[in-house]
Amino acid sequence: MESFERNEIKNLCRQSGLRLKNKEITKLQGDLKELSGYLEKLEDIQVPEVYEAIEEGYWMHKNKTPLRKDRVEDFEEKELLRKNAPKRNKNYITVPKVIK
């Protein structure tokens, strides 16, 4: 595999929610080679066509999910949560206007 196209990296950055500087993008172009090294190594692994088969082995152990009883458990330290917000307006957490 060759290196990434610049546009491809930009697309991936958008997917990843990242805004990168130009030199960062340039560096990433070369990183595909490394990735393709890993992917090549996996080439000769056979996989079943059926999605379900992959699902079977998805979790580490064979357990089913326990379910939580429908009871209210109040988290007391709510102010600690609000305090971590970078921008606040009283009890609201704010961001710049989304829809013009």
Added chain:
Amino acid sequence: MNYQTIIGLEIHVELTTSSKIFCGCKNDASGKPNENICPTCMGYPGTLPRLNEKVVDYAVKAALALDCTVRNNTHMDRKHYFYPDLPKGYQITQATKPLGINGKLYLEKADKTIGIQRIHMEEDTGKMMHRKESTEIDYNRSGVPLIEIVTAPDISDETELLEFLEELKNLLAFLEISDLKMEEGSLRCDLNINVVDRDRGIKTPVMEVKNLNSFKGAVRAALYEEERLQEALMRDKELLKETRGWDQKKGKTVTLRKKEDSEEYQYFIEPEILPLQLSDRKIQNAYSRLRELPQRRRNRFKKQYGLPDYDVRILTKNPYVADFFEQALLTCYAPKRISNWIMTQLLSEMDRGLEGFQDLALKPGDFGKLIALMEKGKISKKIGEKILKEILKTGEAPEKILKNRNLGPITDEEEIKEIVQDLLERHPKALEDYGKKPEKTLRFFMGKGMEKTNGRLDPEKLKESLVSALSPRDTDK
């Protein structure tokens, strides 16, 4: 021009469990902002989801009520996108293995079955309030449990659309899993609509229409969009698939965002929620616990009680009024009168309307007894109405009220004679008129008699007594 409209719906129903879907926060999206929050529903690092068993319960109920096949094995998935109201950067939903599939809902008026493709569980996002300079986010709603119902594109016009929405709401009301208030957001509906030109074999792309706040709004939006799409076809205008919003005030749809071809959500299986297993027995159990659903109940009411469609529709609007009706029947088997009285006299006293039947203090047995009194001719309709008002005020049994408030019928001959005498003495002029206009005078005295005794006189007996009191004068002359 042979245009066909194709509509499919995506409906979100907010469930009324006590706690949220993945954490123990109070399930209450209203109230002071950012009060029903915890690290989990705020998407804090290091937190893990814990699935609420009631959400699964409600989802299974809904799936069964809509005739879906409920899966024995299912899991949850992550749907990724960046948005301020989505704290984890992904929503936990069920993309690949929804809990229920291949259901249906029959529309009686349209005589058509609408396919239900899937029902699944997912979490709600936070709420964003747009102000002048900024947007405010409230995470109370983040993590509120939802079920999403997706129909097949089987709806062809606005009447079917309306009937479907009403029928679905009626059905879900019987399950008691949600408040189902579209204005409040506990019932949300998005349309997926496109139009096909049968003659030319071309069609418009599918448009998604959001921001529908009421059934009426949904119908208007569908009509508007249908027209817009038809026009595009007529003018050979090329349209792109997009998401549009319904503007209630302006009465039109506007572009919200254009859909790129691959809406990349990068789905993958949620690793922190282990597989959910529902045994056949568990599903069967849930099915047997479903109360009789509206359509069935309606049919039975029609057949069993011989009630007209109009009555039946109202009586089965929610499970409480339906139950009330049937329980009242146990005390007094007079379906039509009970139905009438529920729809008219009782309902007019209830300020919350049919909703009020959920916590009505009036016992159906007492209501039945009241109706029985009228059926047996013991009291008149007017008295009945008075007693009803009293019962609603005090909660006493009708017989008691009858006795205590002196509302009982006057049947004693002597008493009636006295009243009649009294009447005749008070109205000498009318008495004189009897000779010339006997019918009119009789009616006059009947009216006065009923008025004086608050309608307690038995009309027949009163008439008898009056006639016998008046006639001797006649012969006297």
Added chain:
Amino acid sequence: MDNQGLTIQQIQKQLTNKKISAEELFRETLEKIREQEHKIGAFLCITEEEVLRKGRALDQKIQKGASLGNLEGALYSVKDNIMVKGQKCTCGSDMLKDFIAPYDGESILEINKAGGISLGKTNLDEFAMGSSTEHSAFKVTRNPRDYKLVAGGSSGGAAAAVAAGFGQFSIGSDTGGSIRQPAAFCGVLGIKPTYGLVSRLGLVSFAPSMDQIGILSGNVRDMARVLEEIQGPEFSKDYTLIKRKPTSYYRELADFEEDRKSRGEKLLQGITIGIPKEFFEIPMEKDVESAMDLTMEAFKVQGAELVSVSLPHFRYSLSAYHVLTMVEAVSNLARYDGIAYGNQAPKAESITELIEKSRGQGFGEEVKRRLVLGNHILGREKTSLMKAKRVQELLKRDFQKVFEGADLIFTPTTNTTAFKPGKKSKNPMDMQRLDELTVAASLTGLPAVSVPCQEPGKLPVGGQLIANYFNESELLQGALSLETALVQQRRDQKEER
């Protein structure tokens, strides 16, 4: 009085015998930190006052003659990707540099309940992605055995703290070797328990299917003591834990020793140790090779039978691991948008810009690299993802086959010793190869421990023991036997001279 090298048991004895007060003991450790920490850089924050305050409280408790909790008297440190309520939890990242934890991780709750006292949070590679702590946004942690070298990673700070005697143990996280490798580099013990044994609640995970909380310590007995406390499901708020009856690891270890002694048996008598040939076929530093030879000798001397075994899918493990973890990281790091918490970019015209800038500025190079590559795999290489998952399954089978005939498996923890900063960080692949020998246990969820097995005077080398699921007792027994055997070996060598 030098309290380095004392086990928690011995410390408790000193305290209850009033040989020293807890406050004095703690002051000694804090003094040591003050003297050496600037050369090492193990900590991102130290909670000195709280340590002394709790020390005084402990002294009062001892005065009253109350019995001590299992971990009372012990000081420990916590990797800064595990929540300690009220303290910063930076995850080694600018993204969370001001973030304050609103709750305690379950392991922390359990340790606190047993009486352990935290010294502070230790340095790590950003979001645990890395093998040397060079990817921390704040500093590089140096190796206490040689300050010119790195401590390893991603739990570099934790390993260095234990190696330098800053506390008796440390809590870290291991996704592909993040506890075992720095333990090997610094010459301490590091265990990654079976996946699902210890609750992950409070651990800022990047690869949820493989992340595990684990322990670093100076000796096996302390490790057993701590493991006993942090095993689940005590609070059961973590629904991914495996429900099982708790094990008394500490007592079982003591019983094991007693048992062997009383019967005059060698510690590893009757134990078969599998030596997987693939793990030894990769290029290795000479010092690592010699340490391995030493160790296998020690095993034999202790009565173990060594058998050559094969784990044929070993050669796919590094690729599978990186493919899987890159993809999981994309998902788990999606929550860092600088909105509800974390660092927010100062200026932006739209939401998209705000989020992209916050992340672009908040994340370091390595993290961004993995996110972009992970997204590429999710978008275009779904088959490779499935293949990586399949490798997991195949490896599990390989291991089960081996465990039919062997009780434990032994491999080197890494193929190199600690290196100078900058040596590997230039080429990401070189850095990632450091995990080559440890990822197999991560992919399969098997418990694994790294035991220091190099001669004193040389740079530390770690030997890795792997056991079958939930066989931590056997694993600890193997580690203890090795620990004892190596001490014995050194003694014998000294005598020879």
